[in-house]
Amino acid sequence: MSTQQIATRLAELCNKGEFEAAQKELFADEAVSIEQHETSGFPKETKGLQAIIQKGHHWASSLEKVHECSASKPLVAGNAIALALSMDVTMKGRGRMKLEEVCVYEVKDGKIASERFFM
Numbered sequence: 001m002s003t004q005q006i007a008t009r010l011a012e013l014c015n016k017g018e019f020e021a022a023q024k025e026l027f028a029d030e031a032v033s034i035e036q037h038e039t040s041g042f043p044k045e046t047k048g049l050q051a052i053i054q055k056g057h058h059w060a061s062s063l064e065k066v067h068e069c070s071a072s073k074p075l076v077a078g079n080a081i082a083l084a085l086s087m088d089v090t091m092k093g094r095g096r097m098k099l100e101e102v103c104v105y106e107v108k109d110g111k112i113a114s115e116r117f118f119m
Helices: 003-015 019-026 049-061
Strands: 027-034 045-047 063-071 075-077 080-091 095-108 111-118
Touching (some): 003 019, 003 063, 003 075, 003 080, 003 111, 019 027, 019 049, 045 049
Parallel strands (some): 027 111
Antiparallel strands (some): 027 045, 063 080, 075 080, 080 095
């Protein structure tokens, strides 16, 4: 897949909240996920597709309900993809909140090699 094709598919799946499907389909086995900050239960850096999927399961377990999830149209430059992600969620024990972040992805050899989040 080209970077543009990956970007289009990624945005499509993120708009549906299908993050694990995106990871399984589009990420390299050795992909790296980098958070802006280390937080309780979430390391700053996660290496490997299976570990990234497990991090997603941990995140999902912290949610009571997802009210809305939307991704912007992706911006592509060379082998980089950027999109804005917005989620309206109710978190267990923390209530309802709106989360917004910019997600940046690097593509190598037709797969996402890294993702990085900025809030």
